[in-house]
Amino acid sequence: MTKKITDILFCGTGGQGVLKAAEICAVAAMKSGLHAKKTEVHGMAQRGGSVESHVRYGKRVFSPLTITGHVDFLVPFDRSEADKMAVELSKTGINLIKYLDISEKTLENRFFLNTFMVGALSRYLDIAEEHWIEAIKTVFKGKHTDENIRIFLEGRSTRI
Amino acid sequence: MPVKNNLNAPHALLSGDEALAQGAYEAGVKVAASYPGTPATEILEYMSKFDEVDCQWSVNEKVAYEVAYSSAVAGVRAIFSAKHVGLNVAMDSIMTSAYTGINAGFVVVTCDEPGLHSSQNEQDNRLLAKMAKLPLIEPSSPSEAKEFVKKAFEISEKFDTPVILRLTTRIAHTKENVLVEKRQEQAKKHYRPCFEKYVMVPKNAGARHAELEKRLARLKKYSGSSSLNAVEMGDKKIGFITSGVSYLYAKEMYPGASFLKLGMSYPFPEEKVRDFVKKVKTVYVIEELEPFIEEQCKIAGIKIKTKDESFRVGELRPEHIPLIVAGDKKKHTEKLSRKPVLCPGCSHRPVFWVLNKLKLNVAGDIGCYTLGASAPLSALHTCLCMGSGDTILEGFTKVLGRNVVGVMGDSTFVHSGITGLINLAYNKTNTVLIILDNSTTGMTGSQPHPATGITIKGERTKKLVLEDICRAAGADNVDVIDPFKIKELEFLIKKRTGEDKLSVIISRYPCRLVERRKSSAPLFLMDKCKKCGLCLKLDCPSIKKEDDGSVSIDAVTCVGCNLCVDVCPFGAILKND
Ligand SMILES: Cc1ncc(C[n+]2csc(CCOP(=O)(O)OP(=O)(O)O)c2C)c(N)n1
Numbered sequence: 001m002t003k004k005i006t007d008i009l010f011c012g013t014g015g016q017g018v019l020k021a022a023e024i025c026a027v028a029a030m031k032s033g034l035h036a037k038k039t040e041v042h043g044m045a046q047r048g049g050s051v052e053s054h055v056r057y058g059k060r061v062f063s064p065l066t067i068t069g070h071v072d073f074l075v076p077f078d079r080s081e082a083d084k085m086a087v088e089l090s091k092t093g094i095n096l097i098k099y100l101d102i103s104e105k106t107l108e109n110r111f112f113l114n115t116f117m118v119g120a121l122s123r124y125l126d127i128a129e130e131h132w133i134e135a136i137k138t139v140f141k142g143k144h145t146d147e148n149i150r151i152f153l154e155g156r157s158t159r160i
Numbered sequence: 161m162p163v164k165n166n167l168n169a170p171h172a173l174l175s176g177d178e179a180l181a182q183g184a185y186e187a188g189v190k191v192a193a194s195y196p197g198t199p200a201t202e203i204l205e206y207m208s209k210f211d212e213v214d215c216q217w218s219v220n221e222k223v224a225y226e227v228a229y230s231s232a233v234a235g236v237r238a239i240f241s242a243k244h245v246g247l248n249v250a251m252d253s254i255m256t257s258a259y260t261g262i263n264a265g266f267v268v269v270t271c272d273e274p275g276l277h278s279s280q281n282e283q284d285n286r287l288l289a290k291m292a293k294l295p296l297i298e299p300s301s302p303s304e305a306k307e308f309v310k311k312a313f314e315i316s317e318k319f320d321t322p323v324i325l326r327l328t329t330r331i332a333h334t335k336e337n338v339l340v341e342k343r344q345e346q347a348k349k350h351y352r353p354c355f356e357k358y359v360m361v362p363k364n365a366g367a368r369h370a371e372l373e374k375r376l377a378r379l380k381k382y383s384g385s386s387s388l389n390a391v392e393m394g395d396k397k398i399g400f401i402t403s404g405v406s407y408l409y410a411k412e413m414y415p416g417a418s419f420l421k422l423g424m425s426y427p428f429p430e431e432k433v434r435d436f437v438k439k440v441k442t443v444y445v446i447e448e449l450e451p452f453i454e455e456q457c458k459i460a461g462i463k464i465k466t467k468d469e470s471f472r473v474g475e476l477r478p479e480h481i482p483l484i485v486a487g488d489k490k491k492h493t494e495k496l497s498r499k500p501v502l503c504p505g506c507s508h509r510p511v512f513w514v515l516n517k518l519k520l521n522v523a524g525d526i527g528c529y530t531l532g533a534s535a536p537l538s539a540l541h542t543c544l545c546m547g548s549g550d551t552i553l554e555g556f557t558k559v560l561g562r563n564v565v566g567v568m569g570d571s572t573f574v575h576s577g578i579t580g581l582i583n584l585a586y587n588k589t590n591t592v593l594i595i596l597d598n599s600t601t602g603m604t605g606s607q608p609h610p611a612t613g614i615t616i617k618g619e620r621t622k623k624l625v626l627e628d629i630c631r632a633a634g635a636d637n638v639d640v641i642d643p644f645k646i647k648e649l650e651f652l653i654k655k656r657t658g659e660d661k662l663s664v665i666i667s668r669y670p671c672r673l674v675e676r677r678k679s680s681a682p683l684f685l686m687d688k689c690k691k692c693g694l695c696l697k698l699d700c701p702s703i704k705k706e707d708d709g710s711v712s713i714d715a716v717t718c719v720g721c722n723l724c725v726d727v728c729p730f731g732a733i734l735k736n737d
Contacts, residue, residue: 013498015717023335027173030337036173037301039334042278047531048701049500063412063478064301064334064405068493086496110716 005058006125007066011085012077014048017114020139021075022053024118028135029057032127033046039064050081073124075102077119096120098160106158112144114150119155174338174564175301176331177202180241180269182338183306185210187265187313188346190236192216193224195602197243198278199332200271204241205607208616212343217607217616218495220546220575225250225268225708229257229322232266233358237313237350241269244285244361245545249576251288254322256360259368261320261375264349265313267691268294271330274448280526280545282474284450289324289426292410293372295379296426297325298403302339305331308423311388319382328448330405330475352356380427388423389432398485399440401433406446409478414485428456437462444485445659448476468712502531504702505719506676507669508596510643511567513698513727514650520565520657523556525549525577527569528602535695540567547576550593554584557591562657563708565592571601571609574624585634585662592656593635595626598671606674626666636661643667646726672719679720680736681713688732695733696725 008025012018019040026038040053050138054066070087074095076082082097089095099120107116115136136148174182181203184192192215194204208215218224218400221242228240240250247254247270254268270285289296292310299305301425303329312323356364383389385687399418400410403425411419420436422429437443437457445454454466470490471480480490488653512532515522516539524530524540525548533540542552549572553566563607568577573595581593601607608614613623630638637656643649649667656663669676691709702718713724713733725733 003246014500023173026335030171030173035337037334037336038173039330041333043331047500047503047528050498061336062408062415064330064336064408065477067412067478081498 005056005061006073007071008055008073008075008121009052009066009071009085009088010075011050011052011081012057013081014051016077017052017111018051018077021077021114021118022055024115024132024135024139025055025121026057026132027138028122028127029055031131031134032094035061037061037064040086052081052085073121075121077113077117085120094124097156101160102158102160103155106154107151112148115148115151116155119152120158122152122156132156170340171337172340173335174306175202175333176204176299176305176327176707177271177333178335179302179338180299180309180325180327181206182304182340184237184239184264184267184313185213186306186341186412186612187310188237188344189213189313191231191238191348192229192241192349193218193227193238194241195219195221195246196223196571196601196607197246197271199273199329200241200243200246200269201604201607202273202332203269205241210630213251215616217609219610221246221249222253225253225257229253229262231276232262232264232316233260233351235264236353236701237265237346238421239269239309241271244270244272244277244283245279245281246270247285247288248283249546252629254288254294255363257322258294259365260358261368263320263351264324264346264733265316266322267309267312267316268322268324269548270324270326271332272326272449274328277329280543282449282583284448284452285324285326286425286452287450289326290452292324292357293439294322294324294426295383295424297323298423298425299325299327299331300404300407300421300423301331302334302336304423308388314343315379315382319379321379326404328405335404347575366528366588376427378683379737380429383424383427384429385643386424386429388430390421390644391436392419392421393439394418396439397441399436399443400446401443401457402446403453404448406476409476409585410481411713412478413481414602415687422453426455428453428460430456430460430462433437433457434460434462434605437464445590446476446484458665494694499534499701501595501701503672504700504717505672505721507598507643507667507671509537509698509700510646510649510723511594511596511667512539513723514646514653515565515567516697517650518653518657520563520653521556522559523552523564523566523633525568525572526603527572528598529567529569529596532567537699543671546572547580549573550577550584552589554580554589557589562573562591565594565653567594567596570595570597570599570611571600571607571628573685578629581630581633581635581664590660590662592653592665593675594653594665594667597626597666597668598674599668600671600674602671602673606671630664630666634662635664637663637700639663640666640668643669644721644723646723664688670695677719681715681718681720682722683734683736684713685732685734686710686712686731690730690732691718692729698724698727701722
């Protein structure tokens, strides 16, 4: 297996912003000069079905899919989806479920859950803050930019 | 295809669909036609932002194919795109267009769906390329999709043939860094009428068939020497012959192995394959679904190791490659997926509620409304292919009698339901067809269609009036009803199924994802609730069952359609205005 690739799995259900979160992450990796791949299945995303998106980045990425047992970070938007996906993590992999718990207490608007979780994830990744901010601007095309950046930074400064 | 880490170049994170459209745009494509279908939809959606390209959602894939084909014959580069089953609809024209050839470049894009995330089958359209005797191009990634579509146009013009380019879901819906370049305009090619080439009467077609065989032989030589079929020599003990996304899975798991990557897998580059197999000790064929490369190797008498038959079903994953190398069967590790449901406030829900209540046999079709098939609504009993709602209705009516109705979505009806309605009328069948008109193509992400009166570019156009075309087709009654008036809806369906007439009921209410209409969520009165569970049978995601058997209404997701208010027999749910 080609390592030195960072593998991230986002999971949740339709309408939670899972795919946007993955997109921000992939764009940020691209902006920092790396090769990024993001794949997803979104046929039923808006109909409440399970949604998962895989992001892999590094010098050169082959498979768009992550490999069971080799995922570095699990970013869950939903508790039962998180339980189901836990097997995907590697032994040293990190499950960000604690940040989901915190968001339930601190986040006023669930609409911004995805930027909060991306902020939390960014704490662990070697991508400069400016690239995250640029990525948020690109992905949301200027919509709620200030609010999204504020919530991103909130996630980024959350300690567990 | 290695990504050049040139940060000054304008890279964008594009999906395979988008990159393919970008490549076709750069190749000077002038006409693009398609009908929506996952995972191909975004090709045309991306293309439609370019003013230089004449883009259209066609009525169906056959129409789209012929519009794009004829544009190429008339002298400009053209592209057709569809999901895998869309090619079935276009197959009649595809087969004979291989005989006539084209003039300017013509690329036929199929987006196959191994794993059927959003499809009714997982057919492998590489077999269609062979059947139609058309060259087949298979990129592995979005950046390759962009490069290979340009090559496909060149091959198309060099050999005067439509070229099939195949993506699969994991290419179409994967995004990666893609280099964005400038468009190269193409001069219009001269069109000259040619009886022998374009009029496929038997005599001409026979001659063109002979021509097609000669062309295939030339294409075979080409694929044998083309850089599309690339050898990457590594460890000479183990090698892989592979194509499409399967290449990336094998490369991920065995980066040091030798590879023969088939970017042009048909006509089969037999000598190149033979040569590769000679140089490497053990060679495996890695491919999703059908044993397409495998069979061609076997016919040529080339010794290769192949996957177990269990891998012919479903998507391949990187983890599968070591299993194939070990000669093992596929292990089933499918996770339970959450069941998708109709959205809160979906206008299909009241119709299925009534059909369930009336215990009718329901001939169905494909769209969001197919979700009405699963329990507890359980009010749609067939789903075969688009356009089959009213034709299956005919067979059911003949055999099962009058307690039968058919349902089809508006986009589906326009795609291929109109002929079925004419057939019902012509063949004197009295029955009831319900058109679930949410005024959009919901399932594939809300594309307009002729009955919306809007084009892909968002411009107004002539609007197909469903009532008029149903009457013209021969329906005796055409009723239009708001489905949220469920008492009236029930009365109407009972009345029409009781008559000896051909009736169409148009259930009309806009899709909630298009017109985000929202009213307050109704109030739930705990003391009046008898815990009968009837409201839960609506299968509405906003109504949740509580541990004590009562329910709660999620005011965030509820759009206030008030269907549950009408359904509760005890007045425990109150309208809140
Ligand atoms: C031949 C073919 N083309 C395209 C598709 C993809 N597809 C499935 S359902 C559908 C249309 C859905 O629209 P509509 O009938 O209006 O129903 P809605 O989803 O809005 O309820 C499409 C395009 C398909 N399954 N088969």
